[in-house]
Amino acid sequence: MTNSFALDWYFITLIFTAGLYCMLVSRNLLRQLIGLEIMSKSALLGVISAGALTGNLALAQALIITMIVIEVVIVAAGLSLLVKNYRLTNSIDIWSLDKLRG
Amino acid sequence: MTYHTLLFILTAAAAVAAVMMKDLLMSALMLALVSVGASLILFDFQAPWAAVFELSVCAGLITVLFVSAVSLIRREENKLEDNRMRFYAMPLVMGLAAIAAWFYAVPFFESLENWARFGGRVNSLGAVLWDIRRFDLLGQISILAAGVFVINSIFPRRKKQK
Numbered sequence: 001m002t003n004s005f006a007l008d009w010y011f012i013t014l015i016f017t018a019g020l021y022c023m024l025v026s027r028n029l030l031r032q033l034i035g036l037e038i039m040s041k042s043a044l045l046g047v048i049s050a051g052a053l054t055g056n057l058a059l060a061q062a063l064i065i066t067m068i069v070i071e072v073v074i075v076a077a078g079l080s081l082l083v084k085n086y087r088l089t090n091s092i093d094i095w096s097l098d099k100l101r102g
Numbered sequence: 103m104t105y106h107t108l109l110f111i112l113t114a115a116a117a118v119a120a121v122m123m124k125d126l127l128m129s130a131l132m133l134a135l136v137s138v139g140a141s142l143i144l145f146d147f148q149a150p151w152a153a154v155f156e157l158s159v160c161a162g163l164i165t166v167l168f169v170s171a172v173s174l175i176r177r178e179e180n181k182l183e184d185n186r187m188r189f190y191a192m193p194l195v196m197g198l199a200a201i202a203a204w205f206y207a208v209p210f211f212e213s214l215e216n217w218a219r220f221g222g223r224v225n226s227l228g229a230v231l232w233d234i235r236r237f238d239l240l241g242q243i244s245i246l247a248a249g250v251f252v253i254n255s256i257f258p259r260r261k262k263q264k
Contacts, residue, residue, distance in 0.1 A: 011110035073249035
């Protein structure tokens with residue numbers, strides 16, 4: 001059996017793959033954001049796992065709090081763009097974003 | 103199988119479920135379950151501050167944002183014909199990724215472990231957050247202000263019509 005750090009990172013890789021696959025195959029803007037969230041969750045778990053390995057849990061927690069704040073702002077901005085785009089074009093398809101009209 | 107590994111399996115399963123669900127509302131709820139799993143993992147790593155932040159902000163606030171966005175675009179949901187075959191193929195892709203990662207990524211992570219350098223001179227979160235990473239707080243405040251500015255400029259206040 002492998003040790004804990006490598007096993008943790010194995011599952012982190014799988015979670016990251018799930019998020020990446022979601023972003024690759026979906027045309028729905030909301031699903032793109034969900035995939036981004038899943039990827040950022042895996043990055044967060046990677047930070048805390050590395051922090052636990054090196055005995056730097058306080059620094060890892062500080063970085064995670066920063067990450068969470070940035071994540072919230074990204075999701076709020078992305079969802080507001082989605083709703084505005086839906087009101088303008090009546091579509092949540094990601095290809096409806098390619099019209100650069102002011 | 104330890105509790106720790108079980109939590110990771112739960113989180114990975116919730117992530118796969120969040121991608122595969124057809125209903126967007128269920129996807130958002132599964133994303134909340136991913137957040138809860140991540141927060142339990144953080145508690146298990148003895149990182150309570152980050153876990154509380156994760157549980158309150160990611161599992162709470164972001165879920166509320168997603169559910170409200172889903173309720174705003176509810177009618178459009180069924181019109182967009184995503185190719186469902188790609189989502190049904192996801193367990194196959196994840197299985198292949200799991201096998202490949204087991205043989206290629208795990209030895210790499212084990213070799214990475216030998217490079218770990220032990221730090222941890224300061225072991226209180228307050229000292230790290232307020233002294234060492236003080237500049238991060240400025241970044242956090244400015245990105246929060248940027249978020250408010252983005253939302254304010256996307257949804258401008260309507261002028262009164264005369």
